[in-house]
Amino acid sequence: MIEIEASPWRTMVAHAERTYPNECCGAMLGRVVEDKKLVTDAVPLDNAFKGEQAERYELRPEDLLAADRAARDRGLDLIGIFHSHPDCDAYFSETDLKNSCPWYSFVVLSVKNNKFDHANSFLPDIEQTRADTEELIWPKS
Numbered sequence: 500m501i502e503i504e505a506s507p508w509r510t511m512v513a514h515a516e517r518t519y520p521n522e523c524c525g526a527m528l529g530r531v532v533e534d535k536k537l538v539t540d541a542v543p544l545d546n547a548f549k550g551e552q553a554e555r556y557e558l559r560p561e562d563l564l565a566a567d568r569a570a571r572d573r574g575l576d577l578i579g580i581f582h583s584h585p586d587c588d589a590y591f592s593e594t595d596l597k598n599s600c601p602w603y604s605f606v607v608l609s610v611k612n613n614k615f616d617h618a619n620s621f622l623p624d625i626e627q628t629r630a631d632t633e634e635l636i637w638p639k640s
């Protein structure tokens with residue numbers, strides 16, 4: 500289960516809506532408490548994909564490393580990655596699976612007509628052959 504606090508959630512939704520109609524991406528920082536991941540911070544990152552960004556995102560490895568370092572400096576962990584799907588549902592695509600890492604949660608935000616619509620979280624397996632849905636809690640307001 501992954502729960503996102505109000506402040507990082509606002510950051511994620513704002514980043515997704517601002518980047519529309521392109522895909523956005525970013526890092527989620529927080530703590531793991533027993534079997535629950537609590538996201539307390541979100542860091543918007545650049546979509547570094549050189550092609551059509553409406554359908555794809557790419558993270559720079561150095562940006563992810565910097566986010567990981569920032570998390571550690573504050574006694575937090577890098578919990579996962581978020582990205583948006585403009586005018587598309589929050590599913591985990593073949594490309595998403597191919598670019599995934601099994602130790603992170605992947606939150607996908609669906610943005611329709613420039614407004615946040617819904618979100619899902621996914622846990623890719625080690626072989627990157629499938630990703631199960633993970634229970635996701637975000638502030639409903």
Ligand SMILES: [Zn+2]
Pocket residue numbers: 582583584590591592595607
């Ligand atoms: Zn995607």
